[in-house]
Amino acid sequence: MSLPVDDLQCAVCCDIFTDPVLLSCSHSFCRGCVRLYWETSGSRDCPMCRKRASKAAPTTNLALRNLCDTLQEAQRESLSTGKEDPEMSCDLHAERLKLFCLVDKRPMCVVCQSSKTHKNHECLPLEEAIVDCKEELRSTLASLRDKMDSLKRIHTNSMDTMDYIKNQAVETQQEIQAKFEQLHQVLRRQESERLAAVKREEEEKLAGMRDKISEMADEMLSLEESFTVLESELNADDMTLLQNFKAIQERCNSIPLGPVNMAGTLIDVSKHLSNLKYSIWENTNNHLEYTPVTLDPNTAHPYLILSDDLTSLRYSGQSFGCPENPERFQKSAEVVGMRPLGSGRHHWIVDTGGNGDWLLGVAASSTPRNAEVSARPENGFWTLCYRDGELRAMVSPPTPLASATPVRRVRVQLDYNRGTLCFFDCSSSSSSSSSCDEDDADARLLYRFESAFTEMLLPYFYTQSPHPLTILPESVFVTALRQYTPTQVP
Incomplete structure (x- = not known):
């Protein structure tokens, strides 16, 4: 007969019930165990569910006591006849398994504990x-x-x-x-x-x-x-x-529990759309418009709307179902350009229009995309900020910049090798956008960052305004060089 040994063990002493009693909550314990527990704790609570027991003496659980007596009698007969469950005996020493080796993770007998195989191994009953x-x-x-x-x-x-x-x-x-x-x-x-x-x-x-x-x-x-x-x-x-x-x-x-790498799963839209007309017509003699910086839509915050040609951005205040890919900014309305800058001189001009809340500049390529980070040089950001009608250079602490009128057109000029980033106000420039630089008399220097850049930089844009920030195109002239053969004069 197979008896449910686990169900016949007292939860206090973890042994077969001795004179089991039944509490009002339907839990059973040895009479001596529950009495000792009450004396120790000072209250008549159930040791398992903590429910208050009645003041009357607990009644004997006759059915449980009979089962325990039957089990103990069967165990005594098994010991007297020498019949033991083979699974409870050691294969090497034929002794009853009473211990568990914490090193080898297997049950063993007391003789195994003294053997060389398990010597100095920590064991438990x-x-x-x-x-x-x-x-x-x-x-x-x-x-x-x-x-x-x-x-x-x-x-x-x-x-x-x-x-x-x-x-x-x-x-x-x-x-x-x-x-x-x-x-x-x-x-x-x-x-x-x-x-x-x-x-x-x-x-x-x-x-x-x-x-x-x-x-x-x-x-x-x-x-x-x-x-x-x-x-x-x-x-x-x-x-x-x-x-x-x-x-x-x-x-x-053996089951791997590492995260699934989802980086690089989206289509590289910038590779197909960036400066598309220019790349097609670069060998023609026509004048083309070329945008020096285009935006990477795979990095744009879900609340940002980019133009089809990837040259402008504006804030919408609602998500458009973008996936949570690792390249995308998730915490703040930011986006970066598609081409990293690591050497040489670069510039681009941004038309801010009626936008009253923006940051422009560059960011280190290693800046986190899933956390809010202050746009300061120590965090890998070199930016200008316009907010609440005030223009500031984002250093620590931010430096207010004097400006009689709102800056409508900003030229960002990076000299990576020299470690300089300059911002010019081209709002009142009479020349074309392509010639608005430090040599333009109407261009006013707003701020100059100096830093020893050590990693690739990305053009950086931020806005929480529905008015767009637009990267202006520049005129490009393509000239075909032809070999000149002088005509022989007779």
Whole structure:
């Protein structure tokens, strides 16, 4: 006859019940155990649920006492006849398994404890070991459940990202088609090549996402199998759990719990749209408009709206369903340019218009995208700020700059090698935007940063105004050089 030994153990002494009594809360304990507990605690509470017991003496649990007597009688008969459960005996010494080795993670007898194999190993009684092992496996199961929840969230975000990639591909193709439509029919061949490039990248990105999702599905399946094994072992008898504990633990520890890398999963829209007209017509003799800086939409905060040609931004106050990719600013309405700057001289002019809340400048490429950081040089930002009608250089502390009128046009000029970043007010300049620089008499120097730049910089933009900030185009002249052959004079 198989008796439920765990159900016949007192929760206080962890041994078979002796003269069990039944409390009003339906919990049972040894009469002596509950009396000692009450004397020690000074209150008549249940040791398990803390419910107040009645003042009357607890009644004897006759049914439980009969079961305990039957179990003890069976154990005595087993000892007298020499019949023991083979699973409870040591394979080497035929002794009863009473200890659990914490080093080798397996049950053993008292003779094993004195052997060379387990010498100096820390051991616990089986009753204590089973409690610790169950607790550890429950903790592992909880960790795996957390991993499963995390994978489910990532899986959902990955499916949304796939839809976003498809939308990116469609919108990018439409923009490319619109710009090609403005050109002559002789350029159709180049248009087809660019559309094919977007299609190839879309297929590559979607294939990459399918691989990631497939990997996550496999991992989720492996986790589900681990859940089944763990739950099965936790429901098994104690000795089977202890004998299989090491193998279960190794299986659970072999499951990778690292984060899924989602960087670089979006289509590089800037590669296809940045200065598209210029790149197509750069070998022609026509005058072209060239924008020295274009924005990277994969970095734009979800509340920012960028123009189709990636040269202006404005604040909307609502999200447009952008995925949480690692490149994107998540905490503040920021965006950076698509091309990092690491040497030489660079400049761009921003038309602020009626925008009354903006920051312009450069940011180090390593600045965090998922945290709010003060735009100061010590944090990798060199910027000018206009807010509440006041223009300030963002140093520590911010320095107010005198300006009789609002700055409508700002030229940002970077000399990376010399370590300087200058801001000019070109609002009253009579010359074209392309010639507004430090040599322009109407251009006024607003502020000059000096720093030893040590990493790549990115053009930086911030606004919380519905009025756009626009990067102005510059005129570019393409001249074809021809070899001159003098005419022979007779």
